[in-house]
Each structure stands twice: as structure tokens, then as C-alpha cells.
Amino acid sequence: xxxxxxxxxxxxxxxxxxxxxxxxxxxxxxxxxxxxxxxxxxxxxxxxxxxxxxxxxxxxxxxxxxxxxxxxxxxxxxxxxxxxxxxxxxxxxxxxxxxxxxxxxxxxxxxxxxxxxxxxxxxxxxxxxxxxxxxxxxxxxxxxxxxxxxxxxxxxxxxxxxxxxxxxxxxxxxxxxxxxxxxxxxxxxxxxxxxxxxxxxxxxxxxxxxxxxxxxxxxxxxxxxxxxxxxxxxxxxxxxxxxxxxxxxxxxxxxxxxxxxxxxxxxxxxxxxxxxxxxxxxxxxxxxxxxxxxxxxxxxxxxxxxxxxxxxxxxxxxxxxxxxxxxxxxxxxxxxxxxxxxxxxxxxxxxxxxxxxxxxxxxxxxxxxxxxxxxxxxxxxxxxxxxxxxxxxxxxxxxxxxxxxxxxxxxxxxxxxxxxxxxxxxxxxxxxxxxxxxxxxxxxxxxxxxxxxxxxxxxxx
Amino acid sequence: xxxxxxxxxxxxxxxxxxxxxxxxxxxxxxxxxxxxxxxxxxxxxxxxxxxxxxxxxxxxxxxxxxxxxxxxxxxxxxxxxxxxxxxxxxxxxxxxxxxxxxxxxxxxxxxxxxxxxxxxxxxxxxxxxxxxxxxxxxxxxxxxxxxxxxxxxxxxxxxxxxxxxxxxxxxxxxxxxxxxxxxxxxxxxxxxxxxxxxxxxxxxxxxxxxxxxxxxxxxxxxxxxxxxxxxxxxxxxxxxxxxxxxxxxxxxxxxxxxxxxxxxxxxxxxxxxxxxxxxxxxxxxxxxxxxxxxxxxxxxxxxxxxxxxxxxxxxxxxxxxxxxxxxxxxxxxxxxxxxxxxxxxxxxxxxxx
Numbered sequence: 001x002x003x004x005x006x007x008x009x010x011x012x013x014x015x016x017x018x019x020x021x022x023x024x025x026x027x028x029x030x031x032x033x034x035x036x037x038x039x040x041x042x043x044x045x046x047x048x049x050x051x052x053x054x055x056x057x058x059x060x061x062x063x064x065x066x067x068x069x070x071x072x073x074x075x076x077x078x079x080x081x082x083x084x085x086x087x088x089x090x091x092x093x094x095x096x097x098x099x100x101x102x103x104x105x106x107x108x109x110x111x112x113x114x115x116x117x118x119x120x121x122x123x124x125x126x127x128x129x130x131x132x133x134x135x136x137x138x139x140x141x142x143x144x145x146x147x148x149x150x151x152x153x154x155x156x157x158x159x160x161x162x163x164x165x166x167x168x169x170x171x172x173x174x175x176x177x178x179x180x181x182x183x184x185x186x187x188x189x190x191x192x193x194x195x196x197x198x199x200x201x202x203x204x205x206x207x208x209x210x211x212x213x214x215x216x217x218x219x220x221x222x223x224x225x226x227x228x229x230x231x232x233x234x235x236x237x238x239x240x241x242x243x244x245x246x247x248x249x250x251x252x253x254x255x256x257x258x259x260x261x262x263x264x265x266x267x268x269x270x271x272x273x274x275x276x277x278x279x280x281x282x283x284x285x286x287x288x289x290x291x292x293x294x295x296x297x298x299x300x301x302x303x304x305x306x307x308x309x310x311x312x313x314x315x316x317x318x319x320x321x322x323x324x325x326x327x328x329x330x331x332x333x334x335x336x337x338x339x340x341x342x343x344x345x346x347x348x349x350x351x352x353x354x355x356x357x358x359x360x361x362x363x364x365x366x367x368x369x370x371x372x373x374x375x376x377x378x379x380x381x382x383x384x385x386x387x388x389x390x391x392x393x394x395x396x397x398x399x400x401x402x403x404x405x406x407x408x409x410x411x412x413x414x415x416x417x418x419x420x421x422x423x424x425x426x427x428x429x430x431x432x433x434x435x436x437x438x439x440x441x442x443x444x445x446x447x448x449x450x451x452x453x454x455x456x457x458x459x460x461x
Numbered sequence: 462x463x464x465x466x467x468x469x470x471x472x473x474x475x476x477x478x479x480x481x482x483x484x485x486x487x488x489x490x491x492x493x494x495x496x497x498x499x500x501x502x503x504x505x506x507x508x509x510x511x512x513x514x515x516x517x518x519x520x521x522x523x524x525x526x527x528x529x530x531x532x533x534x535x536x537x538x539x540x541x542x543x544x545x546x547x548x549x550x551x552x553x554x555x556x557x558x559x560x561x562x563x564x565x566x567x568x569x570x571x572x573x574x575x576x577x578x579x580x581x582x583x584x585x586x587x588x589x590x591x592x593x594x595x596x597x598x599x600x601x602x603x604x605x606x607x608x609x610x611x612x613x614x615x616x617x618x619x620x621x622x623x624x625x626x627x628x629x630x631x632x633x634x635x636x637x638x639x640x641x642x643x644x645x646x647x648x649x650x651x652x653x654x655x656x657x658x659x660x661x662x663x664x665x666x667x668x669x670x671x672x673x674x675x676x677x678x679x680x681x682x683x684x685x686x687x688x689x690x691x692x693x694x695x696x697x698x699x700x701x702x703x704x705x706x707x708x709x710x711x712x713x714x715x716x717x718x719x720x721x722x723x724x725x726x727x728x729x730x731x732x733x734x735x736x737x738x739x740x741x742x743x744x745x746x747x748x749x750x751x752x753x754x755x756x757x758x759x760x761x762x763x764x765x766x767x768x769x770x771x772x773x774x775x776x777x778x779x780x781x782x783x784x785x786x787x788x789x790x791x792x793x794x795x796x797x798x799x800x801x802x803x804x805x806x807x808x809x810x811x812x813x814x
Contacts, residue, residue, distance in 0.1 A: 016614075016621075023614060023621065030614035030621075034645065036526060036557040060545070062643040064624035071621040075612070075643045078546075078553035084522035085557050103543060107577040111505060115515035119481050119523050138639035139545040154581075170512045189576035193475070193505065195512035284619040 007393055007429045008256050008400030008442065009420075010053045010096070010223075011046045014072040015039065015408055018262055018374065021282035022407030023071060032408050033076050040089035042409050049416035050430050052441045053094030053125060055205075055402060056082055060103055061135035068284040069306075080112050087120035094438030096125040096205055102151050103131070103140040106161035107188055113202045114166060114194040122198035122437030125223070126162075127205040128216075130155045152212040157183050159204075159220060167449050169196035174449075200446040203438045209238070218245030218255065222442060225402060226259035228374065230342075235259065235397040256442055259392070260375030261401040265385045265414050273351055276379045279406055280368040286310070288320065311366045315340035324364035330356050343369045350379045375404040385415075386422040393428065465782035466738045466775065467497055467688055467745025467794065469534070473760055474502035476510035476753040481523070484514065487764050488524045491531055494768045495785055497793040498532030499524065500565055500655075500747060505541055506573035510752055518550050525558035532790030534563035534655060538571070539596035539663075540585040541578050545638050547596075548603035555647035560789035563653035563669075564600075568593040568662045590662055591635040597666035599632050601651050605803035606630055606641035609650070628803055650798045653790045658684065659718075669794055671747060673719045675737040681744075688794050691743035692720035694751055695767050697730050711751045720749060730767075731774035738780055 015032035016023040023030045032038050043054050056079040066073050076082075083095040097116065099109050109126070117124035130151035137145045146154070161181050168191035170176045179190025206217040207225035217224040224242055229235045239257050246252040264279070266272040286305040304310045312319040316337030319328075333344060333355045344355060347369050353359045378388045392398040405411035423429035435441060470491050477483045488499060501524075503517035514520055517535040524533050535554065537547055547564075555562035568589070575585040611626035630640035656667035658679055664670060668687060672678035675691030696708040701724075708714075708724045716722045723730050737743055748767065753760040775781035787793050 021619065024616045024619060026616075028616075030616055031612070034556050034612075040526070059643060062627070062641045064622055064627045064641070067621040067624060068619065074622060075607075075645055077556060077644065078518075078549045080516075080518055081522040081525075081550060081553040081557060084519050085526045088523055088526045103546070105541075105578050105580050105583070107505060108541065111516050112519060115519035119515055119519055138637075140543050141637040176507050176512070185581045187576075187579035189573070191507050193507040193513040194515065282619065 004427060005399075007389070007423060008052045008223075008258060009049075009429070010055050010094075010258060010400070010402045011042075011051055011412065012055050012057070012260065012375075012402050012404045013039070013042065013408075014057065014404070015076065016072045017407035017411065018072065018404035019279050019406035020068065020070055021279055021284070022405075022411070024282040025279060025407040025410065027410045028407040029409065033072075036077075036082075036085050038409065039077075039082060040085060042412055043086040043090055043093060043095075045409065045412055045416055047090045047093040049420045050433055051093055051403075052400070053096050053123075053438060054086060055096040055127065056098055057127075058098035058100065058129070059133060059136070060100060060131065061133060061139055063135060068286070080116060083116055083124070084119055087116065087123060091121075092123070092433045092436055092441075094123045094125055094203065094441060095120055096127050096203075098127040098129055100129050100131045100136075101155050101158035102146060103136060105188075106158045106165060106186055107190075107192075109158070110162040110165035110192055111194055113162070114169060114192060114197045117197035117199055117202050118194065122439065124197070124199070125203035125205055125438055127207070128155060128159060128221075129207070148210065148212060152216065154185050156216065157185050159216075161186050161188055163201060165190055165192045166197055166201055168192050169194055171196040171449050196449065198446075199437055199439045200449065203442065203444070214242060214245060218242055218251075219249050221255060222439075222444060224255055224257045226257050226398065228260070228376070232392075232395070232397060235392070236395065239397050254444060256399045258400050258402045259398050260404050261389070262375045262377040262404040262406055263385050263411070263415050263419060264377065264379040264406060265382060265418050267381060267418065269352065269379075269381045269384065272379050272381060272384075276350060276377075280364065283368065285367070306367060308363065308367060311363075311369070314369075315343070315366060319363060319366060322363045324367060325362055327360035327362055328366065330360075333361060350377060375402075382418040382422050385419050386426065386428075389419075389423065390426065390428060464786075466734070466780045467690060468772075468781060469498040469500055469532070469690065469745070469747045470496055470764065471500040471502070471692075471747050471749040472514070473750060473752045474504060474510075475508050475513045477512075477514060477760065480512075480514040483761060484520055484524060485527055486761055488528050488531065490764060490768055492528045494772050495781075495783060496531060496768070496772075497745075497785075498534055498563060498790060500534040500563075501536060503536035503538075504571070504574060506571065506577055508573075518554070521554050521562070522557065525554055525561065530561070530785045530788065532561045532563055532653070532793050533558055534565050534653070534790075536565045536567060538567045538574070539593045540568070540571075540589050541574065544596055544599045544636055545603065545640075545642070548600040548642055549644045551600070551652045552604055552642065552644040552647040555649055555652045556644070560648035560791070562647070562649070563655055563790050565655040565671075566593075566597055566660075566663050566667070567657070568660055588635055593662040595632075595634050595636045597654060597656075597663050599630075599634075599636055599638055601654070601666070602630050602632065602803050603638065603640055603642040604647055604651055605801045607644075607646040608801050608804045609646055612645040626804070628807060630803065646801070649789055649791045650801070653794060653796065655690075658689070668791075668796055672743060674716055674721045675742045675746075676716075676721065677718050678743050681741065688744045688796075690745050690747045691737060692747050692749055693734070694720055694722050694749050695730055695763075695771070696722070696724040696751070697727055697763075697767055697771060699726065699770075701725055701729070710754060714751070727770035727774055730771050731778065734771075735775060735778055735780050 176191035209227035608626035
């Protein structure tokens with residue numbers, strides 16, 4: 001068992017890639033969302049790289065209009081079915097399922113997660129989301145979307161009942177016991193019909209940047225997906241804030257904070273930039289003439305339209321009518337807005353193209369410069385990507401990363417084959433698993449079964 | 462309609478010492494014997510028999526990637542599910558099993574399960590019947606919100622889907638569901654829906670009917686030509702005496718309108734089943750294995766015993782086919798793949814009701 005602090009790595013599994021055009025890459029499997037063999041192969045690949053977990057997001061609606069902005073959000077296999085198939089193909093890696101209590105009830109959630117924990121022999125986790133997506137409400141008999149306060153109050157009580165239900169299931173040597181929960185939102189007699197999960201309490205994930213979300217993370221979550229922060233100082237501040245809040249519950253050392261990371265990695269820097277450019281060149285632009293600045297991206301809110309009109313507004317200079325491959329004159333770049341200047345620095349970081357060097361920023365770069373809402377993108381050779389990971393890890397900004405593969409399976413393979421060995425060589429990352437459950441990967445013991453359910457007498461506020 | 466006897470195994474829901482290992486072993490055993498389908502129960506409440514098997518969605522998903530030909534039927538009650546979620550669950554199992562998914566819909570009252578599912582604005586007792594009546598067609602329509610071939614993923618053009626072939630349902634009744642579903646149309650079009658013939662709330666929408674005791678089953682005409690599965694619980698042993706002992710040990714259950722209890726030697730059981738089949742009382746059977754005794758492993762032995770001793774006699778008599786004639790569950794039942802009725806309705810023009 002290594003005594004040094006070790007990185008934790010997870011794989012964010014979007015079958016069509018987290019890059020909006022990732023599925024169009026020549027090596028990408030465009031139909032991966034419904035190819036269970038491939039999904040199992042990718043999971044096994046992450047397991048060979050000793051990842052802590054593979055992660056399944058979810059969205060309780062489909063919107064065909066997302067096909068050019070966020071195709072991965074249009075459709076997918078149901079997460080519990082998928083996670084079960086992933087677990088069946090592996091023996092060590094954790095499987096994380098997103099489930100939204102806003103449209104479900106605690107008994108159903110507790111039962112499905114306990115079942116997944118049993119068939120995976122202790123590798124299940126629950127990513128608790130409350131759903132910022134208004135479209136889902138109409139699929140679940142609602143006329144309107146609940147506000148954040150209602151969703152969180154509901155989720156808090158749901159989580160408590162789920163935890164009590166897991167403890168109500170039969171354990172080695174002791175039988176099931178009733179629950180009798182009577183709360184603000186839920187009335188649940190219990191006990192759970194499935195035995196207590198092998199992990200006792202299934203691992204809990206939470207994400208978000210709102211105050212309610214940070215507080216829920218600090219009090220309850222084992223893994224926190226750090227929200228996107230634009231600067232390193234803000235990343236450190238987010239990390240410190242979660243740890244401080246968790247410390248108030250005496251569990252700062254039990255919370256693992258993982259930002260999202262999209263690595264565009266290749267053997268050389270030049271090849272990595274080429275790949276980044278190739279992916280961006282496959283993006284379908286929004287028509288120039290359409291009104292409005294923002295376009296829905298489904299579940300992750302809105303983003304700027306992808307065209308030169310929108311880029312002109314963002315950068316505060318006239319860009320329309322130019323060839324995307326052409327270099328932008330230095331005088332144009334010198335006139336950009338303050339936000340535009342920050343984006344130019346970001347473009348240089350990603351593409352190595354500059355305002356006035358031998359390789360200049362192009363019009364296409366300005367169109368594609370919108371920062372990702374989900375993850376930090378890094379473009380480089382294996383050492384460069386490992387440097388960035390080490391800097392965040394040692395600089396108080398991350399305990400590891402949730403890896404977002406731009407396309408599948410190529411980006412997974414590139415990271416596991418090129419970057420993971422570097423991290424292992426540097427002593428930052430495990431060479432093998434030391435346990436077989438997700439809790440063991442995270443260094444968390446199985447919590448004892450609490451003596452009796454407490455939710456029956458707990459007020460939800 | 463398939464030519465031979467249809468046969469499915471209904472596995473016990475509780476009381477197994479290692480449910481995952483049991484499910485895998487039972488599925489492999491059944492598939493090796495060319496049994497057409499497995500039915501996985503799903504009662505969301507603790508019973509007296511001890512810890513339950515995994516939720517049937519998880520169980521059938523596990524079996525979907527552990528087998529290749531046998532049909533996999535999950536159980537779900539409209540009272541405890543949202544139609545959008547249930548539709549995507551069954552559709553997903555159909556995708557990962559390459560067209561082997563089925564859904565047994567049950568609607569009867571269950572006070573213990575109801576008491577686990579009350580939440581603000583939702584009481585499973587309220588609207589139980591109204592929900593159940595609407596539920597199956599709504600789920601089937603959600604499967605049809607994507608036309609076949611709407612998932613185009615054309616790398617050359619960047620067109621991922623043909624959005625003109627993805628439809629909103631906008632169902633507004635006791636249930637309210639907009640759609641489209643977030644899963645593309647399942648391989649079978651509509652995964653197979655099984656229901657009790659005696660269930661007035663859902664039987665009209667089922668593809669396959671469970672008709673209970675074959676002695677009191679409805680006729681083929683009454684079933685509208687849909688496959689009818691009699692329900693039997695076997696106690697089988699090499700000698701009649703031993704079979705009677707097993708029956709007694711299980712509490713001596715008796716036949717009722719819902720199922721026939723059969724006790725005897727393999728030859729006697731094969732004869733009973735064959736006689737019902739030959740005279741057209743039913744098109745096949747769901748073998749509901751008795752719940753495990755104090756030692757749960759006895760259940761696996763019962764499945765092995767029935768499979769190894771009764772099925773070969775049925776095959777030898779030309780009743781139960783020794784090979785799979787199809788790759789999908791619809792195929793096993795002799796059912797064709799349904800047209801997309803939502804697309805047809807839209808093509809026909811203005812809404813009709």
C-alpha cells in the first residue's frame with residue numbers, strides 16, 4: 001500500500017465522445033452509444049489502466065436540436081442497464097450511475113443501487129443530481145420545473161431515506177429491520193428487500209458549484225466533481241472551500257475532489273495540436289443568419305453560437321466573411337475586448353499559435369475558442385499532460401481527475417497508454433489496485449450498520 | 462405462431478444465498494437447453510423468504526451480457542414506475558441483448574410495496590387502475606418516438622440523427638409524457654409485453670398472455686391468436702414417492718386457477734405437459750419453480766432436475782424444439798416486428814383518437 005498520496009482517475013463515459021464532433025473522427029465509433037461490446041471493452045481498458053471508476057451521466061429527456069452542439073445528450077442507454085453490463089465485463093473498476101431523485105423515489109433508487117452493488121461485488125456508486133434540465137419535467141407528468149431550493153430539499157430527504165434503506169437490508173448475521181420513515185416528502189415503510197450492499201453505503205458522487213451543492217458535497221459526498229473554474233487560483237479556492245466545509249463535518253480526508261479534464265494527447269506536441277485542430281474542423285457551424293446569441297446545449301445550459309458572427313460579438317471585432325483557415329491580422333487581435341484577450345491566451349495555450357509569432361491564430365481558432373462548460377482541456381505530449389495533472393494535484397486544486405475522452409475509443413486509449421505510464425513512473429498513480437471495491441480504491445472503510453434508522457424522527461429542516 | 466411448445470422459466474425472487482451466482486447458473490442452464498425465455502420477478506417490498514434477488518432491471522441486464530439467445534423478461538408494475546423511465550429501461554435491455562427483452566406487466570394491489578413508494582403528490586393506491594390502463598400503450602408509443610433508422614450518425618455530413626424522424630408524443634391523460642424517448646427504437650421495435658390474461662387493465666395490450674392453470678385457460682380464439690402460456694410448478698424426481706416428498710417439503714401447494722402444481726416422475730410430467738400442448742389448451746408453459754427451501758441451493762437443483770430429465774422427453778416426443786429457431790424474443794414467440802404506429806399516425810395527418 002503506497003503511503004504517498006495518490007491520484008484518483010475516473011472515466012467520464014460519453015459514448016460519442018465529449019467533443020461535439022468527436023464521433024466524426026475517422027477512428028471514432030459513431031454508433032458507440034448502442035454498442036454494448038464496445039462499452040464493455042472501453043470499461044475493461046480503463047480497468048487495465050487501474051482507473052477508480054467509469055462514470056455514466058444521464059439526461060431524462062431527448063432533444064433532437066442538440067445534434068450539432070451536444071450530440072451525446074440526445075440519447076443513450078439507461079445507466080443501470082449499462083453499468084450492470086460494464087460490471088459484468090470487469091472485476092475491479094467502480095461503476096458510477098447517475099440517478100435523479102427529482103423524478104424518482106428513494107425506495108426505487110436504494111434498491112437499484114444496492115442491486116448494482118451486489119452484482120458488481122461492491123463497485124457501485126451513485127452520482128446524485130437534481131436536474132437543472134427543464135425538459136425532463138414534461139416527461140414525468142409535471143407542468144413546471146422545480147426550483148433549486150425544492151429540488152435540494154427533496155434530494156436531501158431522499159438521500160437520507162436511501163441511506164437508511166441500505167442499512168435496513170439484511171446484513172451478515174442480522175435480518176432486515178423496518179424503517180417507518182415519515183418525512184416532509186416521503187413515506188417509506190421499508191425495509192429494503194435486497195440485502196445490505198457489500199459496501200454498506202454505496203459510494204456517493206456529487207457535482208456543482210451552488211452553495212446548496214457545495215454543502216451537500218461536503219456533508220455527504222465521497223467524490224466531488226469540481227465545477228469548472230477559469231483560473232488556477234479559483235480552482236484552488238474551490239478545492240479549499242469544499243475541504244473546509246467537509247472539515248466542519250469531520251470528514252475532510254474522506255472527500256475526493258476531481259475536476260473534469262479533456263486530454264488531447266499524442267506522442268508529440270505537434271501531433272496533439274493536429275488532433276485538436278482536426279476535431280474542431282469537424283464541428284458543424286451554426287448558420288450566420290440565425291438570430292440570437294446563445295444556443296441550447298441540453299442539460300449543461302447554453303453556449304455561444306458557433307460562427308463568425310458570434311465570435312465577432314465575443315471578441316468585439318469584425319470577423320465575418322473570412323476564411324476560417326486564414327490567419328487573423330495582428331491589428332485585429334490587438335483590438336479585441338478584455339474577455340477576448342483572455343480567450344486569445346487560452347487559444348495560445350491549446351494551439352501554440354500566437355498573435356504575432358511564426359504560427360498565427362486563425363479565424364477558426366476564434367470560432368472554436370469558447371471554453372468548455374464541463375472540463376479543462378489540455379493539448380500536448382504525454383509529459384506535458386502529466387505536468388499539468390501533477391501541477392493541479394500538488395498545487396491544491398485536485399485529488400485526481402475525471403477524464404473526458406474527446407472521442408471513443410481513441411482518446412481513452414491515448415490517455416491510458418501514453419499518460420498513465422508517465423504518472424506511474426512519477427510515483428503519482430497506482431501501478432495496481434490494492435483492493436477490489438470502489439470504497440477500497442478511495443481508501444474508505446465500509447461504514448458500520450448504524451444501530452437504528454434515524455430518519456423516522458428526523459425533521460428535514 | 463411458433464411450431465413447437467413455448468417454454469419459459471420463472472425464477473424465484475427471494476431466499477437465495479448467492480442470488481447473482483444463482484441467476485447466472487440458471488440462465489446458462491436454461492439457454493443450453495434452448496428454453497425460450499426467463500422471467501425475473503420484481504416485488505419492491507421485503508417478503509418473509511429472506512433477501513431478494515437484484516432488481517429485475519439489473520438482473521436481466523446482467524443476463525443479457527452473459528447469454529446470447531434466451532429471452533429475458535423483466536417485471537415492472539405501473540404503480541411504481543414512471544412510463545418514460547420504464548420505457549427506456551426495457552428499450553435499453555433490448556439493445557444490450559440484441560432483441561431479447563420482454564416486460565411482464567403486473568397491476569394488482571400490493572399494500573407492502575405501496576407503503577414503500579409514497580411521496581409528495583404520489584400514492585400508488587390512487588389512480589392505480591387509471592395509470593395501469595394507460596401505461597402499456599404509452600410505453601409502446603414512447604418506443605415509437607424514434608423511427609427505425611433515425612439514428613444515422615453520418616460522419617461525412619456531420620448529421621448525427623435524422624431529426625425529422627424523431628417525434629414528440631405529448632400524451633395527456635392520467636399520465637403525462639411529452640417525449641421523445643432518450644433511447645432509439647429498440648431492435649424488436651416493441652420489446653415483448655407479457656400480461657396475465659385475467660388482468661383487465663393491461664391484457665388487451667399484451668403480446669403474450671399468461672393464462673394460469675392450463676385446465677382453465679382461455680381458447681386461442683379468446684386470446685386473439687396471441688401465444689398463451691400456462692403456468693406450472695413442478696415437483697419432479699426419479700420416483701413418484703420422492704416427488705411427493707419434495708412436494709410435501711414445500712408445504713404441499715395445490716393447483717388453483719393461476720397455476721397447476723405437477724408432482725411426479727419426468728415421464729409423468731412430460732406426459733401432462735405434452736397432453737395440454739397437443740390438445741391446444743395452451744401454446745406453451747411458464748415453469749414457475751417453487752421458492753427455495755431453508756437451503757437455497759435446492760432451487761438450482763430443481764431447475765437442473767427439470768431441465769435434465771423432463772425436457773429431453775418433450776424433445777424426443779417432437780414437442781419441444783431442440784434448437785432455437787430465432788434470435789429475438791419476438792422470434793421465439795413467433796411474433797413479427799411491429800410497424801411504427803406513431804409514425805404511421807403522424808403520416809396519416811391530423812390527430813385522431
